[in-house]
Amino acid sequence: MKAVRVREFGDVDTPAIEEVAAPTAGPGEVLVRIRATAVNFVDILVIGGKYQFLPPRPFTPGKGPAGEVITLGEGVSDLRVGDRVLAMAEQDGYGEMVAVRQEQCYRLPEAMTFLEAASMSLVYDTAWFALRERGRIKPGDVVFVMGAAGGVGFAAVQLAKAMGARVIAGISGPGREGALAQVGVDGIVDLSMPDLRNSLRARIHELTEGRGADIILDPLGGDCFDAAVRALAWCGRLVVIGFAAGRIPEIRVNYILLKNIEITGLQISDYRKRRPELVAECFAEVFHFYETGQVRPQPATTFTLDRFAEALASIRDRTAKGRLVLLQD
Numbered sequence: 001m002k003a004v005r006v007r008e009f010g011d012v013d014t015p016a017i018e019e020v021a022a023p024t025a026g027p028g029e030v031l032v033r034i035r036a037t038a039v040n041f042v043d044i045l046v047i048g049g050k051y052q053f054l055p056p057r058p059f060t061p062g063k064g065p066a067g068e069v070i071t072l073g074e075g076v077s078d079l080r081v082g083d084r085v086l087a088m089a090e091q092d093g094y095g096e097m098v099a100v101r102q103e104q105c106y107r108l109p110e111a112m113t114f115l116e117a118a119s120m121s122l123v124y125d126t127a128w129f130a131l132r133e134r135g136r137i138k139p140g141d142v143v144f145v146m147g148a149a150g151g152v153g154f155a156a157v158q159l160a161k162a163m164g165a166r167v168i169a170g171i172s173g174p175g176r177e178g179a180l181a182q183v184g185v186d187g188i189v190d191l192s193m194p195d196l197r198n199s200l201r202a203r204i205h206e207l208t209e210g211r212g213a214d215i216i217l218d219p220l221g222g223d224c225f226d227a228a229v230r231a232l233a234w235c236g237r238l239v240v241i242g243f244a245a246g247r248i249p250e251i252r253v254n255y256i257l258l259k260n261i262e263i264t265g266l267q268i269s270d271y272r273k274r275r276p277e278l279v280a281e282c283f284a285e286v287f288h289f290y291e292t293g294q295v296r297p298q299p300a301t302t303f304t305l306d307r308f309a310e311a312l313a314s315i316r317d318r319t320a321k322g323r324l325v326l327l328q329d
Contacts, residue, residue: 003060003095004308009049012312015061015094017305023092023099025073030102032085036118037065037093039303039311039324040151041244046091047312053269055091062093062326064121066114069105076102084108086117088125088272088279094308094326103276106283109291119297119323120155120286126268127156127217128282130239131163133271134264135215139164144204144213146170146191146220146228149178151323152241154298156217158183159286162294165215168207170224179298191220196227204231212236222247232261240265302327 001022006015025031043061045051069083079085085105092098108117130152131137143160147153148169160167161184168187169180177188187207193199204213212233218225222245225238229251232238240263243249256263272279289295300323303311307326314320 001096002305003092004062004305005058005060006047007058009047009057012044012047012316013309015047015309017308020060020095022097025071025076025099027074028076028101029073029099030069030076030079030085030105031071031073032065032067032087032098032100032105033070034065034067034087034093034096034098035114035328036067037062037326038118038121038123038300039308039315039326040122041315042122043094044312044316052267053090060092060095062095063090064088064118065093065098066108066117066121067098070097073099073102078102079105079107084114084117086121086283088121090269090272094305096305096328103280104272106280106287109287112287112290115300115302115325115327116290116297118325119300120290122268123151123323124155124159124286124295124297125279125282126152126241126266127159128286129268129271129278130156130217130241130266131160131165131215132282132285133278134239134266135217135237137163137165137215141165141214142168142208142211142233143215143217144168144170144189144228144231145217146224147172147218147244148180148185148188150219150244151298152219153217154179154183155295157185158295159289160215161185162289168204168213191224196223197230198227200224200227201230208233215239217241220245221249225249225251229255229261229263232259235260235262237262237264298322300325304328
């Protein structure tokens with residue numbers, strides 16, 4: 001079969017497509033023919049050798065592909081040949097087939113396409129864990145999502161609304177509202193406004209009658225984190241998801257004490273390894289929200305497998321708009 005192979009860590013054009021032996025389904029595993037795989041920023045980190053979990057080389061990158069089950073390994077009882085699944089594999093998504101543990105495969109709703117499933121992979125589960133597990137969301141909470149026009153941010157906005165929250169979306173500049181206006185956000189904040197440290201708190205207080213945000217999701221870090229901490233309500237929770245702005249911020253812990261606030265982090269891969277039953281709960285609810293029309297992934301731009309480097313480069317260079325997916329016949 002064809003697969004993208006990383007033999008040396010480097011830039012997005014370092015890997016190459018090679019002919020490799022097809023994997024086999026071991027005990028408790030299924031073999032999935034891949035139909036769609038999202039292209040993610042984390043793939044660039046893995047290819048560059050900068051991610052916290054690095055497989056031995058050579059390897060095939062790509063997380064969370066969607067496809068159909070074609071072979072069952074010994075002892076598999078929960079799936080059948082022909083089942084359409086989202087396979088939350090940590091690698092091997094940039095290939096034609098992948099062997100995955102049966103408990104890491106989630107049957108797709110009948111109406112969900114492989115393209116939609118791949119578009120939701122890694123972003124809706126990350127957003128769900130940030131809200132449900134780390135943020136302990138409750139109906140009526142005020143949720144402020146920074147980077148709301150991005151993959152995780154857009155997913156978080158939809159999920160928070162479906163979970164009964166009041167949602168404020170943070171965007172990186174005027175004109176980036178896009179689809180956010182169509183999903184019923186309760187307010188939009190421009191994170192490019194001057195004096196963000198003070199102006200962000202003032203704007204959030206203006207939108208919440210002086211209360212502040214109960215939950216803030218931060219995939220940005222840097223100055224946005226510094227300002228967001230000040231916009232938390234009493235007993236608020238800020239969930240650190242990433243550092244897309246570049247700088248890893250620091251905080252004086254006396255501020256956490258004075259406002260009774262919590263700052264917590266989310267690293268989604270560990271949940272797949274340590275709490276698979278909670279991941280199953282996550283996808284059950286996300287797919288329920290999809291079936292009831294409460295969440296829909298953004299339209300995706302598709303690439304063939306041989307254009308993987310082009311797709312990765314557009315993410316690296318910040319020219320990508322919406323989700324990018326490698327689509328296979």
